[in-house]
Amino acid sequence: MVTKDIKYVGVNDHQVDLFEGHFVVENGMAYNSYVIMDEKIAVFDTVDASFTEEWLGNVAAALEGRKPDYLIVQHMEPDHSANIMNFMEVYPETVVVATAKAFKMMGQFFGETFEGHRIIADDKDTLSLGAHQLTFFTAPMVHWPEVMVTYDSTDKVLFSADGFGKFGALDVEEDWACEARRYYFGIVGKYGAQVQALLKKLEGAELNAICPLHGPVLKENLEYYLGLYQTWSTYDVESEGIVICYTSVYGHTKEAVELLANKLEDMGCPKVAVNDLARCDMAEAVEDAFRYGKLVLATTTYNGEIFPYMREFIDCLVERGYKNRTIGLIENGSWGPMAAKVMKKSLEPCKNITYTDTTVTILSALNEESTAAIDALAKELCIECEKGECACKAVNGEKKYVCQICGYEYVGDSLPEDFICPVCHRSVPDFKEVCEEEPAVTKKNKYVCKICGYEYECEGELPADFTCPICKRGADDFKLAE
DSSP: OOSSSEEEOOEEEOSOSEETTTEEOTTOEEEOOEEEOSSSOEEEOOOOGGGHHHHHHHHHHHHTTOOOSEEEOOOOSHHHHTTHHHHHHHSTTOEEEEOHHHHHHHHHHHSOOOTTSEEEOOTTOEEEOSSOEEEEEEOTTSSSTTOEEEEETTTTEEEOTTTTOOSSOTTSOOOHHHHHHHHIIIIIGGGHHHHHHHHHHTTTOOOSEEEOSSSOOBOSOHHHHHHHHHHHHTTOOOEEEEEEEEOOSSSHHHHHHHHHHHHHHHTTOSOEEEEETTTSOHHHHHHHHHHEEEEEEEEEEETTEEOHHHHHHHHHHHHTTOEEEEEEEEEEOSSSOOHHHHHHHHTTTSEEEEEEEEEEEESSSOOHHHHHHHHHHHHHHOSSOSTTOOTTOOSTTOEEEEETTTOOEEEESSOOTTOBOTTTOOBGGGEEEEOTTSOOOOOOEEEEETTTOOEEEESSSOOTTOBOTTTOOBGGGEEEOO
8 A cells, every 4th residue: 555545556576687688686676556546546557468357356456446547658668668558358348548659569469449438647737536636747768769657646645656666576675876876877877867857847746656667666755866866877986996897818817806995995095896897796786887987897808809798788887978087097917908998999989078087907917017007096096195194186277165964975066055065955054064174084983874885983882873874774773884
């Protein structure tokens, strides 16, 4: 039950191992569907073809003997539309509500466009169910062209289609942000501008709940979820840290990566994530690349090119509009090393990329020269510099302002008077300028929120009455970082 009138009728899928044929989903998937009970009844979306009988049974139980008036189809991807024809066979008098492009796709999938039993919804069109008033907002390319979302102004609920979705079935407890981030950048990430357009359409709408087509219904701390979507869709940095993605044939490039990671950690870098692209979940590596502000790519020269898994990874970044990041390069080659040049060329479509001054070239195996280059690269990358230099040193002479609530950093000539933190939504008074003369912060205990990942540093133990400024959870939901 979402509200007293809105019922959940979706299903969990623990049969699927690869969502969309390539995303690993160890905890399955949820295919969500909803029913609004009113003078007229609306059913929102169907589910995957493997769950026809279960879903129709859920719908019948929710209807309690009544007949639905509308089937609202927000998205035509088969995991949400496969049962349209089955539904209409059971409830033939139902009127189908969808965009014009969705009806065209119905013709392609089913050979049926429901002439005489349909309403073509356009942007900001409305539909009254009685007490509940629905407004439709077209959301093209979030992440298909026919998509729309629906706002119920009565219960103040947004039916968000694939927006705010995540991997994982609903009967498994797991961190929302991790699987939602992997889902977003794997599936929606290319379409940041389109997500921004939709968020702007929804500005000012009061929200009590968000009902996505995958993942849990979101009812609490909605500003947290909206803030993450703002950050993700503008390709901004979500968390300070460095991700290293590498391939290694005989272990020498791996050795260099491990040396770099150790140096970064020793120098106080708050997070170092390392991904072996030949063995990791590629979607996890992509997620890390978009989450953190700095990326190191390390690979061998391979047939005058780069190793295939590195090629695949870079293609994933380029395809999803990777931008606004700092990148360092490590190449290895026994003769004619070309990997750094090839990687840089491959990344040319990415906008606002800053490359480190240091590019590490390994000739077969680490030696004194390449080890020194690793050390130089670590010093460039690490947030906390050696010898008491400023921990948040700005680049290119610009100033750096740090949010004192969540740690988000803004770099520019000055902080705009109307600036709002994209993570925790605090304003200018909660930002502090850091300068090169400011000494490095004394190391303290770091506590990490197990719910949203917010990090808090303090001397001694975390106060018992501490509340996370992002997700509003208490001290019991924090753990001491290792």
